[in-house]
Amino acid sequence: xxxxxxxxxxxxxxxxxxxxxxxxxxxxxxxxxxxxxxxxxxxxxxxxxxxxxxxxxxxxxxxxxxxxxxxxxxxxxxxxxxxxxxxxxxxxxxxxxxxxxxxxxxxxxxxxxxxxxxxxxxxxxxxxxxxxxxxxxxxxxxxxxxxxxxxxxxxxxxxxxxxxxxxxxxxxxxxxxxxxxxxxxxxxxxxxxxxxxxxxxxxxxxxxxxxxxxxxxxxxxxxxxxxxxxxxxxxxxxxxxxxxxxxxxxxxxxxxxxxxxxxxxxxxxxxxxxxxxxxxxxxxxxxxxxxxxxxxxxxxxxxxxxxxxxxxxxxxxxxxxxxxxxxxxxxxxxxxxxxxxxx
Amino acid sequence: xxxxxxxxxxxxxxxxxxxxxxxxxxxxxxxxxxxxxxxxxxxxxxxxxxxxxxxxxxxxxxxxxxxxxxxxxxxxxxxxxxxxxxxxxxxxxxxxxxxxxxxxxxxxxxxxxxxxxxxxxxxxxxxxxxxxxxxxxxxxxxxxxxxxxxxxxxxxxxxxxxxxxxxxxxxxxxxxxxxxxxxxxxxxxxxxxxxxxxxxxxxxxxxxxxxxxxxxxxxxxxxxxxxxxxxxxxxxxxxxxxxxxxxxxxxxxxxxxxxxxxxxxxxxxxxxxxxxxxxxxxxxxxxxxxxxxxxxxxxxxxxxxxxxxxxxxxxxxxxxxxxxxxxxxxxxxxxxxxxxxxx
DNA sequence: ATGAAAGCGCTAACAC
DNA sequence: GTGTTAGCGCTTTCAT
Numbered sequence: 001x002x003x004x005x006x007x008x009x010x011x012x013x014x015x016x017x018x019x020x021x022x023x024x025x026x027x028x029x030x031x032x033x034x035x036x037x038x039x040x041x042x043x044x045x046x047x048x049x050x051x052x053x054x055x056x057x058x059x060x061x062x063x064x065x066x067x068x069x070x071x072x073x074x075x076x077x078x079x080x081x082x083x084x085x086x087x088x089x090x091x092x093x094x095x096x097x098x099x100x101x102x103x104x105x106x107x108x109x110x111x112x113x114x115x116x117x118x119x120x121x122x123x124x125x126x127x128x129x130x131x132x133x134x135x136x137x138x139x140x141x142x143x144x145x146x147x148x149x150x151x152x153x154x155x156x157x158x159x160x161x162x163x164x165x166x167x168x169x170x171x172x173x174x175x176x177x178x179x180x181x182x183x184x185x186x187x188x189x190x191x192x193x194x195x196x197x198x199x200x201x202x203x204x205x206x207x208x209x210x211x212x213x214x215x216x217x218x219x220x221x222x223x224x225x226x227x228x229x230x231x232x233x234x235x236x237x238x239x240x241x242x243x244x245x246x247x248x249x250x251x252x253x254x255x256x257x258x259x260x261x262x263x264x265x266x267x268x269x270x271x272x273x274x275x276x277x278x279x280x281x282x283x284x285x286x287x288x289x290x291x292x293x294x295x296x297x298x299x300x301x302x303x304x305x306x307x308x309x310x311x312x313x314x315x316x317x318x319x320x321x322x323x324x325x326x327x328x329x330x331x332x333x334x335x336x337x338x339x340x341x342x343x
Numbered sequence: 344x345x346x347x348x349x350x351x352x353x354x355x356x357x358x359x360x361x362x363x364x365x366x367x368x369x370x371x372x373x374x375x376x377x378x379x380x381x382x383x384x385x386x387x388x389x390x391x392x393x394x395x396x397x398x399x400x401x402x403x404x405x406x407x408x409x410x411x412x413x414x415x416x417x418x419x420x421x422x423x424x425x426x427x428x429x430x431x432x433x434x435x436x437x438x439x440x441x442x443x444x445x446x447x448x449x450x451x452x453x454x455x456x457x458x459x460x461x462x463x464x465x466x467x468x469x470x471x472x473x474x475x476x477x478x479x480x481x482x483x484x485x486x487x488x489x490x491x492x493x494x495x496x497x498x499x500x501x502x503x504x505x506x507x508x509x510x511x512x513x514x515x516x517x518x519x520x521x522x523x524x525x526x527x528x529x530x531x532x533x534x535x536x537x538x539x540x541x542x543x544x545x546x547x548x549x550x551x552x553x554x555x556x557x558x559x560x561x562x563x564x565x566x567x568x569x570x571x572x573x574x575x576x577x578x579x580x581x582x583x584x585x586x587x588x589x590x591x592x593x594x595x596x597x598x599x600x601x602x603x604x605x606x607x608x609x610x611x612x613x614x615x616x617x618x619x620x621x622x623x624x625x626x627x628x629x630x631x632x633x634x635x636x637x638x639x640x641x642x643x644x645x646x647x648x649x650x651x652x653x654x655x656x657x658x659x660x661x662x663x664x665x666x667x668x669x670x671x672x673x674x675x676x677x678x679x680x681x682x683x684x685x686x
Numbered sequence: 687a688t689g690a691a692a693g694c695g696c697t698a699a700c701a702c
Numbered sequence: 703g704t705g706t707t708a709g710c711g712c713t714t715t716c717a718t
Contacts, residue, residue, distance in 0.1 A: 024704085025704065025705050025706085026705090027704075027705060027706080028703080028704055028705075030703095031704085036705085037704090039703070040703060041705085043703080043704085062710090064710090065709095065710045065711065065712085066709080066710055067710085068710065126712055171703090336716090
């Protein structure tokens with residue numbers, strides 16, 4: 001197996017090819033292609049023409065190795081299939097757009113081990129920064145993040161200790177606030193319905209805050225129901241039926257996310273249940289997706305777009321605070337009572 | 344600004360550090376870390392221990408440059424926010440999982456220019472393959488794909504000429520099939536409702552196929568309605584109201600996707616319209632998400648998971664066909680009549 | 687089973 | 703404004 005000669009048509013083009021085709025040194029070609037340094041207009045034109053004609057695509061691997069600079073930002077999130085992270089991604093992309101930085105997404109499926117290996121893989125490309133969901137990671141992940149020597153932003157949650165910076169909301173507080181609103185509206189027999197996700201720490205914290213506020217009012221959950229897998233809308237419907245059948249005196253259903261909440265809402269409406277008179281409902285996330293439902297589900301916005309935006313600003317070094325790392329930025333979700341909490 | 348000395352604690356670790364810490368040559372350390380070649384168990388242990396202790400993360404940039412091998416697969420899709428591409432991603436990730444290849448996602452927002460720049464950016468990292476949605480690209484993109492010298496798989500659609508391989512369904516045929524089913528069920532005053540997306544070629548082809556089949560039956564659309572932006576569910580509701588108000592004799596609503604179809608369905612049900620007796624409805628995609636709706640919307644599955652799986656197999660070189668590139672693999676969606684087409 | 691030397695394709699730093 | 707030189711941190715190849 002001999003090495004292909006310089007004329008092998010299957011070989012990918014190098015700076016040198018553009019240099020030869022344009023009669024300009026590699027260095028100057030490099031300058032033109034990166035818009036760096038002074039290059040005369042005639043030279044620039046000749047180079048660009050040659051590069052275009054040949055169809056040259058620079059090799060960022062070599063460039064990155066030589067310059068010790070990589071324009072990649074690692075973004076590590078649990079899932080892409082639930083509306084919330086895509087919106088965070090949008091915030092990140094929008095902000096990074098004009099910084100020359102590029103997000104690279106890794107998905108962990110809520111598995112800490114998978115997160116660890118995705119992180120390892122991504123760090124091995126020496127990105128300029130890491131945006132990672134949550135504050136809970138394996139010890140090894142924590143160590144890698146701490147060692148990486150680049151800005152790290154942990155997003156979505158601020159109830160805990162970040163490695164570096166954090167941007168998010170307090171889910172514990174969010175749960176508390178929702179409980180308070182529900183209690184204030186006069187509901188007393190409250191059930192929780194969630195997806196079974198041992199590693200969804202944010203849902204867990206919301207539930208903790210929720211129960212804490214119930215306890216303070218001398219109440220406790222009369223029911224809990226967990227499911228996993230399948231269509232969230234359908235699961236919400238099924239769980240709701242199960243809960244209401246088992247426990248007809250339940251007067252409020254608190255869901256861990258809007259999709260299962262919507263399923264529950266559709267179930268209640270189809271059964272002719274008076275919402276929010278007889279039974280109230282609330283979800284979490286404020287997903288715009290659901291705006292077309294017959295009734296607007298009570299929910300709390302998770303500030304997804306804003307979280308993505310701020311995280312990206314920190315990585316890009318253009319966040320208002322100006323400080324270098326170590327900041328915790330708390331965002332404050334608004335409670336939308338919609339049509340499913342009375343009062 | 345002097346260059347940090349070898350002892351700078353902020354410098355990221357190199358093979359050399361592991362080599363010194365373990366007293367083993369860089370070359371052997373490299374062998375251990377890549378599981379290549381024969382290394383004695385004692386040496387291997389010493390190296391792994393040192394690497395772990397230091398928290399060494401290999402530099403893939405240097406590795407890729409030296410080996411001319413990159414374990415990345417570029418995946419270029421229009422959007423992450425509509426259920427369909429996340430599912431394709433799942434198919435891709437699942438299949439790539441045990442090949443050592445890693446997907447890297449780029450999002451184009453249905454803009455050909457953005458697609459071109461995302462593609463350029465990704466190719467500059469010299470990936471092992473490209474999976475890209477659609478068959479329509481700018482001339483420059485076409486040229487880059489053709490020149491890249493790596494496997495290219497265009498996905499979702501097969502109505503056109505692929506650069507290399509293609510995996511998808513015929514959207515024209517899908518539109519035709521749906522029209523035939525609708526006509527067979529006796530509907531005659533048919534309206535189309537879609538999102539306004541000049542660059543959504545697949546929706547366009549479905550509509551073309553649909554109208555073609557209508558024409559063959561001596562029919563034509565009595566209404567068309569396009570919207571853009573906002574919550575799909577809400578838009579579907581609004582568009583449906585507009586269409587039915589303007590044209591009360593309409594007896595079938597064909598939507599370009601399931602989400603707006605679901606909005607329309609909810610609208611019809613809330614208005615007490617007899618579905619599918621008085622009015623029938625159909626969407627497209629077969630999104631599982633909607634399974635909890637009061638009635639099951641007629642739709643066609645777009646084979647999303649399977650498309651992702653097959654595309655990844657082709658890139659990984661383990662597709663059944665065994666051929667090297669240039670294959671067009673057509674998948675066949677099944678029409679699910681659900682509860683919204685009579686008969 | 688292990689090591690030494692030569693690059694991968696580019697850019698930083700310096701000359702001219 | 704343009705060219706030259708010396709690496710970036712690894713892996714390939716070949717020697718031992």
